[in-house]
Amino acid sequence: MTPDTRAAAARLGRPARLTRLRALGGSPLQRTCLLLLALFVLAAAAAPWIAPQDPTFGSLGDTLLGPGAGHWLGTDQGGHDTLSALLVGTRTSLVGPLAVVVFSTVTGIAVGLFTAWRGGRTDALAGRVLDVLFAFPALLLAILAVALFGKGMTAPVLAMAIAYMPYTARLVRGLALQEKARPYIAAYTVQGHSALFVTVRRMLPNIAPTLLAQATVNFGYALLDLAALSFLGLGVQPPTPDWGAMINQGQAAVLQGQPLSAIVPAVAVVVVVVAFTVVGESLSDTIAGRDPR
Amino acid sequence: MTTDQPPLLRVEGLRKTYRTGAAEVVAVDGLSFTLRPGGALGIVGESGSGKTTTARMLIGLERPDSGEIHVQGRPLAASVRGRAARLARAKAVQIVFQDPYLSLDARITVAATLDGVLRLHGTRDPAERAARVRTLLARVGLGDREAAALPRHLSGGQRQRAAIARALAVEPAVLVLDEAVSALDVSVQAQVLNLLADIRRDTGIGLVFVSHDLAVVRYVCDEALVMYRGRTMEHRPVAELLTAPDHPYTRLLLASVPRPGWDPDSISRRRRALDPLGAPAGP
Amino acid sequence: MTLLRYEDLSITLPGTARPVLDGIGLTVGAGEAVALVGESGSGKSVTARAALGLFPEGARTTGRVRVDGTDLVGADAASLRRVRTATAAMIYQDPRAAINPVRRVGDFLTESLRLVHGWTRDRARGRAAELLDAVGLPDPVRHLDQYPHELSGGMLQRVVIAAALTAEPRLLLCDEPTTALDVSTQAEILAVLGRLRRERGLGLLLITHDIELAASVTDRIYVMYAGRIVETAPVGDLFTTPRHPYTAGLLGSSPPLDAKAPERLVPIPGAPMGLLESAPGCAFAPRCRFAEPGRCDQAPPPLSDHGPARVACHLAGELTLTPHRDRPGDHHPHRNQEVR
Numbered sequence: 001m002t003p004d005t006r007a008a009a010a011r012l013g014r015p016a017r018l019t020r021l022r023a024l025g026g027s028p029l030q031r032t033c034l035l036l037l038a039l040f041v042l043a044a045a046a047a048p049w050i051a052p053q054d055p056t057f058g059s060l061g062d063t064l065l066g067p068g069a070g071h072w073l074g075t076d077q078g079g080h081d082t083l084s085a086l087l088v089g090t091r092t093s094l095v096g097p098l099a100v101v102v103f104s105t106v107t108g109i110a111v112g113l114f115t116a117w118r119g120g121r122t123d124a125l126a127g128r129v130l131d132v133l134f135a136f137p138a139l140l141l142a143i144l145a146v147a148l149f150g151k152g153m154t155a156p157v158l159a160m161a162i163a164y165m166p167y168t169a170r171l172v173r174g175l176a177l178q179e180k181a182r183p184y185i186a187a188y189t190v191q192g193h194s195a196l197f198v199t200v201r202r203m204l205p206n207i208a209p210t211l212l213a214q215a216t217v218n219f220g221y222a223l224l225d226l227a228a229l230s231f232l233g234l235g236v237q238p239p240t241p242d243w244g245a246m247i248n249q250g251q252a253a254v255l256q257g258q259p260l261s262a263i264v265p266a267v268a269v270v271v272v273v274v275a276f277t278v279v280g281e282s283l284s285d286t287i288a289g290r291d292p293r
Numbered sequence: 294m295t296t297d298q299p300p301l302l303r304v305e306g307l308r309k310t311y312r313t314g315a316a317e318v319v320a321v322d323g324l325s326f327t328l329r330p331g332g333a334l335g336i337v338g339e340s341g342s343g344k345t346t347t348a349r350m351l352i353g354l355e356r357p358d359s360g361e362i363h364v365q366g367r368p369l370a371a372s373v374r375g376r377a378a379r380l381a382r383a384k385a386v387q388i389v390f391q392d393p394y395l396s397l398d399a400r401i402t403v404a405a406t407l408d409g410v411l412r413l414h415g416t417r418d419p420a421e422r423a424a425r426v427r428t429l430l431a432r433v434g435l436g437d438r439e440a441a442a443l444p445r446h447l448s449g450g451q452r453q454r455a456a457i458a459r460a461l462a463v464e465p466a467v468l469v470l471d472e473a474v475s476a477l478d479v480s481v482q483a484q485v486l487n488l489l490a491d492i493r494r495d496t497g498i499g500l501v502f503v504s505h506d507l508a509v510v511r512y513v514c515d516e517a518l519v520m521y522r523g524r525t526m527e528h529r530p531v532a533e534l535l536t537a538p539d540h541p542y543t544r545l546l547l548a549s550v551p552r553p554g555w556d557p558d559s560i561s562r563r564r565r566a567l568d569p570l571g572a573p574a575g576p
Numbered sequence: 577m578t579l580l581r582y583e584d585l586s587i588t589l590p591g592t593a594r595p596v597l598d599g600i601g602l603t604v605g606a607g608e609a610v611a612l613v614g615e616s617g618s619g620k621s622v623t624a625r626a627a628l629g630l631f632p633e634g635a636r637t638t639g640r641v642r643v644d645g646t647d648l649v650g651a652d653a654a655s656l657r658r659v660r661t662a663t664a665a666m667i668y669q670d671p672r673a674a675i676n677p678v679r680r681v682g683d684f685l686t687e688s689l690r691l692v693h694g695w696t697r698d699r700a701r702g703r704a705a706e707l708l709d710a711v712g713l714p715d716p717v718r719h720l721d722q723y724p725h726e727l728s729g730g731m732l733q734r735v736v737i738a739a740a741l742t743a744e745p746r747l748l749l750c751d752e753p754t755t756a757l758d759v760s761t762q763a764e765i766l767a768v769l770g771r772l773r774r775e776r777g778l779g780l781l782l783i784t785h786d787i788e789l790a791a792s793v794t795d796r797i798y799v800m801y802a803g804r805i806v807e808t809a810p811v812g813d814l815f816t817t818p819r820h821p822y823t824a825g826l827l828g829s830s831p832p833l834d835a836k837a838p839e840r841l842v843p844i845p846g847a848p849m850g851l852l853e854s855a856p857g858c859a860f861a862p863r864c865r866f867a868e869p870g871r872c873d874q875a876p877p878p879l880s881d882h883g884p885a886r887v888a889c890h891l892a893g894e895l896t897l898t899p900h901r902d903r904p905g906d907h908h909p910h911r912n913q914e915v916r
Contacts (some may be wrong), residue, residue: 028307035394166352183392184397184398184399185387187388187390188398191387191459192463193379193411193413194379206398224406275503291493451847478615478785479786482830486841486844490840508833511831511838512841516746532836549759549906550788551762551766551786551789551793552791557764557792557793561764564760
């Protein structure tokens with residue numbers, strides 16, 4: 001996009017955003033990943049209607065079928081249709097990481113903005129606390145939460161959100177410190193705006209694009225961690241379909257020479273994680289290469 | 294000076310130190326001056342002289358260790374709590390920063406920036422605000438096209454004009470200009486200097502012009518205060534300062550301004566004589 | 577002897593409305609100090625970088641840049657390296673950006689001697705100390721073991737100049753070498769550069785936005801505007817009788833430092849032309865108070881001889897320009913609006 005068209009687009013207001021989205025497309029790989037993510041989100045939204053069968057219904061006469069007319073991706077050893085489980089499982093597999101990312105980003109922003117703005121002792125103290133949190137691997141914290149509060153989605157998602165928060169907080173703090181040193185922020189303060197207004201309404205939007213990129217990459221990691229938890233049998237419990245749980249249940253099928261019911265969700269996890277990472281990286285590259293002023 | 298009217302700005306015994314590890318650096322020490330209504334004071338110094346720290350103390354971004362700042366007879370609170378105190382402080386002193394590329398919010402148009410300031414300071418009626426924005430921008434020589442533009446579509450000079458309009462929108466008693474023209478192209482700098490001279494003449498606002506450039510201070514101000522390593526070397530009317538500089542440092546500064554037939558060698562020698570280490574301390 | 581010669585150098589970047597450089601011709605002789613003066617977007621830094629064979633990526637480049645006889649446009653890597661390591665050296669605006677902050681000054685200075693020339697540590701250190709002495713740093717041996725953050729900006733710029741001297745270049749390219757420094761430090765750096773030029777017969781190309789500074793320390797000035805050279809003249813001549821309205825405007829734009837009450841400045845209206853703008857005729861015409869429609873907006877004026885100067889102006893020879901602020905009128909405070 002030449003600066004001319006950018007200027008022209010900016011004058012028209014709304015189309016500028018579309019142009020910017022198109023500019024994000026970048027390489028064919030990035031565009032493919034964006035498309036894949038869109039497909040997965042669509043699948044998650046439309047799963048109950050497009051899934052050919054009820055994924056919770058296991059027909060014991062149809063266990064470990066190969067791909068065929070009735071079951072495009074075969075069935076697992078419980079007789080569940082793999083394709084249906086994959087589609088419906090997309091929901092739980094995406095909602096979990098989404099909750100982790102939303103929660104960790106919101107709290108990370110709050111902590112990061114507050115410490116950067118206050119500076120001094122508050123900042124130093126918060127830094128130490130975050131360092132301690134950094135020391136806990138997300139997965140370990142999630143397992144601990146399961147041990148304390150029982151299996152299911154809620155406890156591990158909360159635990160993981162807490163474990164992911166320091167990453168966002170540290171990023172926000174760094175960006176906010178950089179932004180705070182810029183005279184336009186000082187000018188807002190000098191004009192008499194409150195600290196809350198300056199940080200949340202004026203500073204945050206200026207650092208938001210970088211946060212979005214980080215959140216996108218975090219999403220991929222969170223999905224991986226939650227899938228691992230389900231695989232260990234600590235996360236989402238059957239019969240609710242979930243990719244990690246599917247891989248777990250597919251272990252027996254692998255031993256019996258019909259690995260498809262384990263491979264399909266594993267491929268889905270890999271594809272989504274890679275796609276999120278590629279899109280996140282391309283977002284941050286775009287932001288890094290862009291002259292914001 | 295003869296009336297019993299209080300000076301617009303009175304600064305007394307201002308001192309600010311920074312700790313860097315074990316060492317204590319005195320950024321500003323024993324700074325006192327007054328500014329009459331409509332007056333313009335130039336604070337001249339090099340890096341590490343404390344001039345920028347002074348500017349930041351005047352606008353409340355740094356808290357002085359000791360000393361007082363009075364605006365229109367009222368002391369400037371060291372810290373502000375609550376909306377009313379914040380707004381009162383804003384009405385006392387405003388600032389224009391050096392870097393035109395970083396001093397405006399990149400996401401917000403010039404008109405919206407000014408509108409936000411006016412709304413904060415109590416102009417309720419949107420139509421009234423819009424009219425006031427137009428007047429303010431016209432005051433600094435910007436039109437409707439610039440008003441609707443994001444900062445990145447404006448030139449450096451236009452951004453600096455917008456920053457001046459933003460400061461004037463608050464209707465402050467004192468306007469601090471921190472190297473406000475030194476990042477501009479020479480030809481554009483002259484436009485902004487003329488604008489500042491006009492504003493000073495038309496509004497009676499008090500100007501504190503912080504700069505390293507004596508010629509620019511000469512053009513805008515009637516008094517100049519020369520700072521070196523946080524201390525005041527000399528504080529006199531500019532014309533006197535230029536014709537009969539008292540302090541060796543002032544003389545060095547004057548000699549350092551390039552001109553045809555200029556001998557940089559002799560200035561280096563004088564600088565060494567003044568300061569054997571050759572390195573100004575400080576941030 | 578001519579060390580540096582630009583012959584009709586033009587550089588065009590894709591997606592821009594006008595060339596970055598348009599037919600630049602410039603020479604710097606041995607022992608000569610030449611200034612290239614311009615505002616932002618004039619192309620002065622691009623011109624300087626071209627003397628090291630550094631052309632903007634993706635640009636279309638025509639013409640020649642000869643350094644000591646070697647044409648750098650389309651030159652192979654070996655001759656570029658020879659020019660960069662042995663003939664020409666560049667000094668930039670910000671010395672802190674030019675030095676690796678975590679390495680000692682001595683390492684920075686001895687690196688190329690030891691790696692490129694294979695000198696021993698002690699020999700290289702001895703040479704580095706000599707160079708620091710040559711640029712006027714007192715106690716050079718002590719500075720070799722210091723880190724950049726322990727030195728002031730002026731001292732660091734001298735270290736950068738010393739580093740530029742390690743390969744004994746014959747041409748120094750100084751891109752705003754004092755802009756980031758204090759005024760009194762500026763004098764010291766210029767004193768060092770002047771002494772080096774006299775003692776070693778270096779050719780000096782000073783890139784600056786400050787025409788007064790250029791006039792103070794160089795012999796000849798080229799004034800650039802929007803990628804073209806609009807005027808070149810010996811210093812004394814340019815300062816007393818500018819022949820291009822832009823040169824006269826620059827001289828009238830900086831406030832004088834004298835005691836008498838300041839007269840109103842006569843700024844050049846508008847802002848310098850960006851790369852996305854172009855003018856069919858003279859690039860300065862939109863800002864020029866003398867521009868005549870039908871004459872100045874038709875074709876770009878060629879650079880032609882006028883007395884001791886060369887000027888690119890359709891009206892050169894017809895105008896009597898005076899450098900200082902003696903033009904009345906334009907006292908309309910609200911009219912100095914920028915045009916784009």
